[in-house]
Amino acid sequence: MPKDDCNTSGDRLYQMLATLKSHDFRITPQRLAVLKILAASEDHPSVEQIYEKVRVEFPTTSLATIYKIVALLKELNELLELGFPDESNRYDGKKPFPHPHVICTKCKKIMDPELTSFDELKEEIARKTGFRIIHHRLDFFGLCRECQKVE
Amino acid sequence: MPKDDCNTSGDRLYQMLATLKSHDFRITPQRLAVLKILAASEDHPSVEQIYEKVRVEFPTTSLATIYKIVALLKELNELLELGFPDESNRYDGKKPFPHPHVICTKCKKIMDPELTSFDELKEEIARKTGFRIIHHRLDFFGLCRECQKVE
DNA sequence: TCTTAAAGGAGAATGGTTCTCTATAAAGAA
DNA sequence: TTCTTTATAGAGAACCATTCTCCTTTAAGA
Structure with a gap:
């Protein structure tokens, strides 16, 4: 399934999981939590916002971990980064390819x-x-x- | 003369000077130096690059001063800022309006x-x-x- | 020349992001 | 299931472009 043809957040979650597995990256609880959030979010969350959501389920999670997961997904082209020099970067996990x-x-x-x-x-x-x-x-x-x- | 119809760097220099004067901002040697650089530069310089050029003529100039002048020109819509989250911002003084x-x-x-x-x-x-x-x-x-x- | 508020200079502070180092745990092997 | 290995998580320091603070200097009108 091409990335621009995911109709449900479940599709995207499955797709991102498959990419991680195919590159032999481990599926950790923290990674799974971030993937779920990205696959489901209608807005374009910042790292801080992802962090807050992950901490509901895993309160000991480190901010650095979220940054690492986000960087990994970006590297695997499963996440589009919208960088802003004067505020936090924002992320699009549903359509990880350039679009307006x-x-x-x-x-x-x-x-x-x-x-x-x-x-x-x-x-x-x-x-x-x-x-x-x-x-x-x-x-x-x-x-x-x-x-x-x-x- | 509209900003998108300046044919020479002299035109732009004059225009930027006029804007500063009309808003009662002082014409200091440092400001004049920055204006000249911006009006003449074919590339899209960073603050650091402007700083290096200004220091040839005025070796005691502070980096903070360049930042302040750039911020002022941006505020007056005489400078287009191209912000990049992972490297220095770049500036366009010749066409200070959004363009690709x-x-x-x-x-x-x-x-x-x-x-x-x-x-x-x-x-x-x-x-x-x-x-x-x-x-x-x-x-x-x-x-x-x-x-x-x-x- | 004088006056004064604006502007410059130097260095500290900021804040999102990255790095470093150690502890933990995912996942395949036995 | 338990073991082993090595990737990953966690915590806090470091980074660095930019902004801020505070004091000194100076542009420009009187």
């Missing part, structure tokens, strides 16, 4: 918009610059519906 | 590609998400022509 994001600068919510015809843009760039494009990052910053109302 | 960048992951070169039809993408996003889009960030990562040859 819409970010509310007020409540920090991050959403995945549907978007057509981005590939042609990418090809135009490659043709005009001579670059071999490996990946990309497209973020739109603004105010979500709710935060527009409050103002 | 192409970034070589090997030599760290940053270029401005010409790009048509990005606005419709932005409108599609706003329509589909209900966000009021304020600004955006579009980065393509890959290998530039030179780094493709070396491998």
Whole structure:
């Protein structure tokens, strides 16, 4: 099953577990807990947020452990990292491939918009610059519906 | 003159100076030096790189001063900041408004590609998400022509 | 030249992330 | 099941780009 065709969080969990196993990485309780959280989360959690959730079940877990698990999943291309220089990085475990994001600068919510015809843009760039494009990052910053109302 | 229609670095220097003056900010030797560097630089320098250049003329300049000047110009919308969580931020003083960048992951070169039809993408996003889009960030990562040859 | 508030300089503080080192435990073997 | 090995977890120090603090200097109008 391709990564962009997971319909349930169970699919994603199974897929991430399979990737870990196929690379001979051990399935530890901490790793399983993080995978479950990532596979289920509708938002784009930070390491700190994952940490808080894991600690509900495993109170002795170290923050460093979460960082290590996140780094591992990123390395295995099972997790997309959205790095921000001025605040915590955020993670997308459901769609671990580059795709556009819409970010509310007020409540920090991050959403995945549907978007057509981005590939042609990418090809135009490659043709005009001579670059071999490996990946990309497209973020739109603004105010979500709710935060527009409050103002 | 609109910011996206400066043809020479002199134009940009004059424009940035005018903005500082119109907001009653003092023109200090350090600020002038930074403005000149930003208006002239073809690349996208980091604070450290600006610092090194300023120190040629003013060896006692503090790194904190460069940070302060950069923050001020950013606040005045005369400088575009490209933040990177894992390395130094980079700055674009020639085109201080959001535009796509192409970034070589090997030599760290940053270029401005010409790009048509990005606005419709932005409108599609706003329509589909209900966000009021304020600004955006579009980065393509890959290998530039030179780094493709070396491998 | 004088005055004064803004700006600069130096170094400490910050904070998300990474590193180091030791203790623990997952998973295959016997 | 128990044993063995080695990856992984835990705890806290270290890192480093950036920001902050506090004091000194200076730009610019009077």
